Amino acid sequence: MPSDSKPGAAAAAADDSIRAENRPFVPALIVVDMQEDFCPPNGSLAVQDGRTIAPLINDLLAKPGFVTRVATLDWHPANHISFAANHPAPNNKPFVSLIEMKNPAPGKSTETKPQRLWPIHCMADSHGAALIPEIESNRVDLLVHKGQNSQVEMYSAFADAFGNHGLKGAGGSVDVDLAFELRTKAVTDVFVVGLAGDYCVKSTALDAVKAGFRSWLIEDGTKCVVPADWNKTKEELCAAGVVVINANDAVIMRLAAV
Numbered sequence: 001m002p003s004d005s006k007p008g009a010a011a012a013a014a015d016d017s018i019r020a021e022n023r024p025f026v027p028a029l030i031v032v033d034m035q036e037d038f039c040p041p042n043g044s045l046a047v048q049d050g051r052t053i054a055p056l057i058n059d060l061l062a063k064p065g066f067v068t069r070v071a072t073l074d075w076h077p078a079n080h081i082s083f084a085a086n087h088p089a090p091n092n093k094p095f096v097s098l099i100e101m102k103n104p105a106p107g108k109s110t111e112t113k114p115q116r117l118w119p120i121h122c123m124a125d126s127h128g129a130a131l132i133p134e135i136e137s138n139r140v141d142l143l144v145h146k147g148q149n150s151q152v153e154m155y156s157a158f159a160d161a162f163g164n165h166g167l168k169g170a171g172g173s174v175d176v177d178l179a180f181e182l183r184t185k186a187v188t189d190v191f192v193v194g195l196a197g198d199y200c201v202k203s204t205a206l207d208a209v210k211a212g213f214r215s216w217l218i219e220d221g222t223k224c225v226v227p228a229d230w231n232k233t234k235e236e237l238c239a240a241g242v243v244v245i246n247a248n249d250a251v252i253m254r255l256a257a258v
């Protein structure tokens, strides 16, 4: 088994490398989609136990070592492509059906991907799209509203499902260029928590690597749509360079001292 598929070993090695290289360490926290619709008891796309990670996330938000604390919000128009109700029967079953989604970027419509369909969730400005009140939002420095282009899915806070980075006003899906904002603050490392571990948290952590950041996923700070598949998801994350840790990892303990 390659060493990068052992999360514990990878975390230790990554933390050692920070110390050994004495490299710059400028950490940011990204809290993904802690919204009513992703939480029990009333969320339309509730992740089991989603609300229970709020205290751990608040502990992280309170750590002075982070140079910036970002919260992302899934923020869809009513005609969003991911809503099962926007597609004709019989291939419109939430959680089950897959449709073919085209890249909305100019000249790229021949590029397609399968898109899973979901219940209607996180409609812009709705109660379901609100951050849950348990999250201490006064500590959040930057909000990112993602998934605003009706024609394309956006799990990652950095880019849509095809890797497009366009901003909303220019036909894109998001109101903030997150990679640019993090680079402006000289961020080197991003720590990702929130919902759901197997979708938006995963995609955000993967895209952080692509954007050139060292990417850490704090696994006790997330819950999954399909918890049984988490080990497989973790292998995928580790293979792509994301370091999966717990909130009591040495690198988190160092944050207060940064």
Ligand SMILES: [Zn+2]
Residues within 6 Å of the ligand: 074, 075, 076, 082, 121, 122, 147
């Ligand atoms: Zn969504």
